[in-house]
Amino acid sequence: MRTKIRLASKNTCTGCLACLDSCPEKAIHACVRSNGHLYPEIDSGVCVKCGRCMEVCPVVSGYDYQDIARRSEPYAVWANDDELRMQSASGGLFAALAVYVLSQGGVVAGASMEGIEVRHILISGIYELYKIQNSKYQQVVSSGIYKAVKEALRQGKTVLFGGTSCQIAGLSCFLGENKFSGHLYTVDMICSGFPSLLALESFLKHEAGPVQTIIYRDKKEGCEKGQRLSVIFKKEAEAEKVYAGDLVYAAFGTHYTHRSCCLNCRFAVARRKADITMGDFWGDTDFPEQHYKGLSLAIVHTDRGRDLLKRTDLTVHSSAWEKVLKVNFRLVYGKFSFLKFHPARWFYPWLFTHCSYGILLKIYRGAGAYSRGWYPYLVFCKMIGLLEKLQRGRVVLKFLKRMKYYED
Ligand SMILES: Cc1cc2nc3c(=O)[nH]c(=O)nc-3n(C[C@H](O)[C@H](O)[C@H](O)COP(=O)(O)OP(=O)(O)OC[C@H]3O[C@@H](n4cnc5c(N)ncnc54)[C@H](O)[C@@H]3O)c2cc1C
Structure with a gap:
């Protein structure tokens, strides 16, 4: 039967690319649009209008990402293997889970940096x-991974899949009824969203030139300061070069160039369908000595997740929701509405193609001075920001109250 094809709009598409893997005719490809974000595009000459892409799109299929019947629990965790921990962004939770699954003959899907592109890949060896x-x-470019996971599951292998909540939604829709749930572990993350690739491109053009690889979070000097972010661009013939506070992190930290759906993320809910949610445990005060090497936050949603955590070589301590939500409110509140009204958001594709690097740095490092001409807007944005904080506080308090009710 021929169906009218309607994928998610530019404002709601998460770029999970499950639609690409679903297409039997290979009529969908991924392309980076002028705003520096990745979207699927349908070649209408090749499309046979079977509608499979709509079934696997978590946005248009009406996929509900939360499961309020679950009792999710937060833990402070770190990998017992120091080497694993130091190479990870926070406490090495994901790497430790991966080691366990791989040692059992399973495979692991995670994000890998290939040159300056991030791809979801499947690994089978430590x-x-x-x-x-x-x-x-x-x-991350996730096309191909959904098919690879399905094939591994079909072969009876255990699969650990790590990615953002929207990618896990894409995977769930792609697998559909056929979830092989006994063999699949899903680990999503607390995610503040993806910045535009325009920032990375500008940075490379201006400062670094061609690079071999990028390391976003380096822990050589520890990660106690939380967001002490440095980008290491490794060049072939050169020693590593560390840039701190550059345009790449400015774009990530200020969220002005983020994907539209990330400013109103519907997947930012506490009780998720993944087995475990991972994050940086910035709000912890019980283990101050552990922050230097990185402390992970694990929110366990399922018995399978709890069981996996127990079998893994990790130190695990139960924690409190108050500590989690003190900093990681993004876990339950996915909106950055006030940014939508800011000129640095509205015009960013134009700004990135017309402004010098110095001006971009001033705007996106949040040096408001440059936007003095936009003063009325800035006041307006500040007011909306304040209202948003109130709304966020209300959501967090409501959630804490509900969790207290469950505990009592
Ligand atoms: C864009 C982004 C925003 C984030 N925002 C927050 C936040 O606001 N608060 C917070 O507490 N934590 C956030 N995190 C998560 C945090 O940075 C760590 O990734 C997480 O704590 C896991 O750390 P780890 O030490 O266990 O393992 P790591 O070894 O650091 O985790 C590696 C795994 O994370 C996943 N991953 C890494 N990058 C990507 C990517 N681009 N797309 C999809 N999956 C990816 C992959 O599965 C990868 O294999 C964010 C992560 C990303 C990628």
Whole structure:
């Protein structure tokens, strides 16, 4: 039957690219649009209008990402293997889970930096683990991974899939009824969203030139300061070069160039369908001595997740929701509405193609001085920001109250 094809709009598409893997005719490809974000595009000459892409799109299929019947629990965790921990973004939770699954003959899907592109890959040996460790603060190209996971599950292998909540939604829709749930572990993350690739491109053009690889979070000097972010661009013939506070992190930190759906993320809910949610445990005060090497936050949603955590070589301590939500409110509140009204948001594709690097740095490092001409807007944005904080506080308090009710 021929169906009218309607994929998610530019404002709601998460770029999970499950639609690409679903297309039997290979009529969908991924392309980076002028705003520096990745979207699927349908070649209408090849499309047979079977509608499979709509079934696997978590946005248009009406997929509900939360499961309020679950009792999710937060833990402070770190990998007992120091080497694993130091190569990871936070406490090495994901790497430790991966080691367990790989040692049992399973495979692991994670984000790998290939040149300046981030791709979801499937690894089957511990010797490949380094490829998928650490956070990559840019959109991952996930096409191909859904098919690869399905094939591994079909062969009876255990699969650990790590990615953002929207990618896990894409995977769930792609697998559909056929979830092989006994063999699949899903680990999503607290995610503040993806910045535009325009920032990375500008940075490379201006400062670094061609690079071999990028390390977004380096822990050589520890990660106690939380967001002490440095980008290491490794060049072929040069020693590593560390840039701190550059345009790449400015774009990530201020969220002005983020994907539209990330400013109103519907997947930012506490009780998720993943087995475990991972994050940086910035709000912890019980283990101050552990922050230097990185402390992970694990929110366990399922018995399978709890069981996996127990079997893994990790130190695990139960924690409190108050500590989690003190800093990681993004776990339950996915909106950055006030940014939508800011000129640095509205015009960013134009700004990135017309302004010098120095001006971009001033705007996106949040040096408001440059936007003095936009003063009325800035006041307006501040007011909306304040209202947003109130709304966020209300959501967090409501959630804490509900959790207290469950505990009592
Ligand atoms: C864009 C982004 C925003 C984030 N925002 C927050 C936040 O606001 N608060 C918070 O507490 N934590 C956030 N995190 C998560 C945090 O940075 C760590 O990734 C997480 O704590 C896991 O750390 P780890 O030490 O267990 O393992 P790591 O070894 O650091 O984790 C590696 C795994 O994380 C996943 N991953 C890494 N980069 C990507 C990517 N670009 N796309 C999809 N999956 C990826 C992959 O599965 C990868 O294999 C964010 C991560 C990303 C990628």
